Amino acid sequence: MRDGEFLDPLLVPVYDAECRWGPDDDFFLAVVNETPAARVLDLGCGTGRLALALAAAGHSVTGVDPAGPSLAAARRKPGADRVTWVQAASPALPDRAYDVAVMTSHVTQVFVADDEWERTLADLARALRPGGRLAFDSRDPADRAWERWNPVDSRRVIGLPDGRRVRAWTEFTEVRDGVVDFTHHYVLPDGAERLSSATLRFRSEAELRDSLRAAGFTVERVHGGWHGQAVGEGDGELVVVARR
Template sequence: MVLDFAAAYDQLNPDDDDYRFYAALADELGVTRVIDLGCGTGTLTRLLASRGRAAVGIDPDPDMIRVARQRSGGEHVDWRLGFSDCADTGSADFAVMSGHVAQVFRDDDAWSRTLRDLHRALLPNGTLTFESRNPGAHAWEQWTRQATLRTLDTVEGPVEFWHETAWVSLPLVAYDTFTRNPRTGEQAANRDILAFRDVPVLVDSLETAGFSVSHQYGDWQRTPLSPGSREIILVAHRRS
């Protein structure tokens, strides 16, 4: 059983609250050049580019970039395979990391390098925005087969897909992603580890990298951040 995860990504993640939030923020700020780091299949990148902006989408997964290029509007985006060091110096006034990309940098040095790269890539007073799951909300407690099970239609027939938390040692949380063919019983699993940084750590890392945090939200409706908020959504600006 082979599941093309990249092709199925949008079906597995149909909610677009984050995309609409970031697109609206870009509109409000009147930005003209954007970087989407960890762009995945490029849904947000293409949305930002559709407003007539110059858009760069960067992702280390070649399958994600493959799918992004093939989607409608993909021809208007500069797709780059790689990491934050692929961003050109002084090339953007808006940088975004959606889809909880900030949490894949479980090593603090890698997270700091990423922030420094984005600081270099942004113009003075340019905006960096991203979200991270709030460790205070204990999202991993809901990562069970019962709570996350979905069934996808594929060329091989229906495939079950779900998550299960493997271990918790904050700020790190490991979880397994399972796929199963209900017809044959064939099953596969893949383990990932995410960093659940709290607000003080995130703000301090941004300030150390040369940013000033202007807004902190707890959801996509811009509710002020609270200890029990599911999301930590930060908007920061590059200091000169």
């Protein structure tokens, strides 16, 4: 299955257990908190980890995601009633409705084709009020993260809340012009194996800056990691904050 972590009811809890709160969440929470009581859009909110924390911090949060099983998991979590959950993609966003928009966990990379990415940025520009901010992360292609997506370096054990364990590993299958195909392998507690394939686009800092400028954004800063490091000196990330 493609994108099984978000669409397969058996894999959504595995993804949720593996992807816990981290320094990336601290960064995005701090960015949003710079605007008190903000109207926040979390586009590609997944199972809601950050959206719930933003709501608990006093913001008015809308979590938007096209994956129904991920949103179902988000709605079951404590505090979920504080968030407006919407199963949709960016064309459904209302005009000038938000002060801040975030796209986290490398959501930006699922927009592989340039026209798809440009449409998403146009939708975000339309959905933000004038002066509103957009923050997102994307892996820096110079870090070549996909080279570590192999059965040896990516092998891991994921602990589920009920104490059971899932064995997992990743392997990339093709790299071409900034586009990477890969497959996650999961061995569930009952021994069954589930596969989840995906394709991601790795855009350079220059490409991100150019696309944001074309969509009407001004780039305020780009970091290479979650603690404000320069590009190329941090966590292999391109962490972007821009203003509409």
